[in-house]
Amino acid sequence: MSSFTPTRKNRRALIWDKAATGSFYALGAAVLLFIFWLLYTILSKGLPGINLQFLTKLPEEIDVGGGIGPVLFNSFYILILSLIISIPIGLGAGIYMAEYAPKNKFTEGLRICVETLSSVPSIVFGMLGLAIFAEYFDIGLTILGGAVSLAFLNLPTLARVTEEAVRAVPIELRNASYALGTTKFQTIRTVILPVSLHAIVTGICLVAGRAFGESAVIILTAGLSTSGEMWDFNLFSPGETLAVHLWYVHSEAIVEDAKQIADKSAAVLVFVVLFLNLLFRVPLWFNNRKLKK
């Protein structure tokens, strides 16, 4: 090693390397600073005014001091329903594409389907949901319609992320598992899914975060009103969510403290997404620790 004398080319490579590392860090710092500024702008305006009352009270049209109780509840309710619908199908589709799909034209077609579906603008899913639920089934604007339409929106992303995650599982693990005489499904269940779980959960977090903030779909399918009571589990109630309420307050509300309500709602939304991330990830961290021991 000591006899190694760097050539000019070596030296240039090293300088480039240093410079690149530096600029990657600079880029990272700039992006992080920007994100912090963004979060600060949103949270600092909203968070200080939030109290339990705001989170549980009913929205008001006339009087100052309305809350977001039912819309916050609806947000979670619709999000969970849509995830219940989309996760099994999304994961299933992703696993099929990664593990089962033969390499042929048909599979190519399926993949293009998934990608095209992910480019469908959310408002189109809203129009589709409206046509299916309000026109065809004639049940009006409901939580059910909102949840299903939102699930449509989630599906392609979930499938895509699952496929990538499953593909990333090293081939040695599969071979080892098959060598033990397991069936394909046993291998998927006991080897592939646990190994790729981390990436899949990242995907679910991304999807859940986006779904939580989605408004165009919900306005068309679940409406802009609530049933006016807390804890309404009825699938056929109108289901305004927090993101929709935020849109409404920004766009049309005439109550005097509309601006504060909008700021506070935005802060709550961001906060909830942070919370969701934690909720999904903390168990994973513990899991990772266990694996390492």
Added chain:
Amino acid sequence: MSTPVHDLPAQKGTLLQTPVQQSSRWKRGRGSRVRFTNGLFKYYFLFSILALCLVLALVIFFIGKTAILTFKDISLAQFFLSFDWTPEEGKFGAASFIVNTISLTALTLLFAVPISIGMAILIAEIAPKWLKSFIRPILDLLVGIPSVVYGYLGLTVLIPIIRTLSGENLGDGLLAASLVLTIMILPTVSRISDDAISAVPKKYREAAYALGSTRLQVIMKVVLPAAARGIAAAIILGMTRAIGETMAVVMVIGNTAQLATSLFSPTSVLTSNIVMQISNVEFDSTWNYALHMMAFLLLVISFGLIMIIRLISRKRGDVA
């Protein structure tokens, strides 16, 4: 690099029959149950992907059946080649929206791809562990900020800045829209590329380092080509989200049906025009049909862009 991973499932179908059949030595119940679930889930997975395609088929059917009516009243040539969109006077030329949509998407990718991939490399290859586990959740947070908030911040913070810097009166336009979109797709692209880069087997890197490569060389010549598939997927996902995003774009693009002659002229893209007008037109009017046709066109355009990116990434993959 895609070959080894890819080929396995194909062989598998034949391979796995053998061990399962031999298992008749097992207790009969367990053996058949295992075989049954194995078969069942294969069909379940197939069913899932077909369900996804069914949703797409529903979308195409629903949009298409209205869209096709457009051409009862106006000619294909007028719709695709005319730049004049004045529905009140029966002029339905969508060409300017098409061009604008493509320029907006290109501009957005121009900003977003280098930044996102840079972030992905930083997270996956360069940053120490504590920094990784710090940046990742923060990037994810960006996804959860509702588009209305992005639009509002764009309108109240970004546009005044653009207005002072450019000396324009309005500031709305392609630049503002693409900057907002860049921030919106940044987390999607960088997190999925990050996953793809992290999934590159360690031995590739070790082999490259053993040859005396610097980190930059390893990243550029080994890791990125090996992760090209995943990165292409990330870019596609980001791009499709950019094409389909509406609520935020509408607030900063100006919504004027004209071809964007500069980065700062108020203009309109397919999505923003659909959103602005779809709720204000009569159901059975040519105008409504034309808007549906534009939604359909959006599908076609993103389909085309997806094909192009796939082609590029496949060529790259072969070289690597």
Added chain:
Amino acid sequence: MKLFKKISLVAVAAAFVLSSAGVGSSVQAAGSVSGKITINGSTALLPLSLQAAKEFQRLNPKVKIAASGKGSVTGPQAVKKGIAQIGACDWDASTDVPGFKAFAGQVANKVAVIPFATVVNKSVSVDNLTTDQLKGIYSGKITNWKEVGGSDADIVVITRAFGSGTRVNYQAKALGGGDIVKKAKNYKEVGSSGDMKTAVSTTPNAIGYIDLVYVSGGDLKAVKHNGVAATVDNVIKGTYKIWSYGYYMTKGQPTGATKAFIDYVQSKKFQEGSLKKLKFIPISAMK
């Protein structure tokens, strides 16, 4: 056990049939009404609909009301398609208006009076505009504030999308049916009243129009129209002309829960109470 289940099922079904039959045969006394009402349409009337729905459901717990909004014309269209019982609309959709044909077979129920105002950014020194000046500005013939007595600066025109109820009324009453320019360098369309307020407030030299209710805060101001200030009093006196009725469109004459709801909205209690607090003008105030 099974038998018991069956009996209770029949009982529930019978009760359901009876109650829905009750809705069918024109209902009357508050508290006994039940049914499901979907309101769609104008976003300008949405605060009113939401407030009325809240109060009405408190009095009639058996009625379920879902409200949503997208644009005025969505209202009568949703009614026509049968996906809503009430279509909120900023104009009388049972007659022709510029750009929209009449919806046959629908009844327009007046529920409120909505005043509109011309607004400008605080940087604009002009405080009165005539119909002709407005026409010139919106048709693109007047492009500089100095042509209407202001300082030397380009006029930035902000308008609502075609088909917006606010735009239909403003065009008819403030511009005398005049044209609104579609393509220009300093021209922008926004999608909602809130966006209009934000855009005019943050864009120097901007002009726009908006429901009078939203005119508040220091960054935008309402200008006089032909010398008359945009105030509720002037609307009632009949000197300020830019206003319109807000309508609930129904398929034929309203019946059942829908009728009870519209009756409630038109009742003196609601008109003089909540509706006034929402800064709409009661319909009875107009001659």
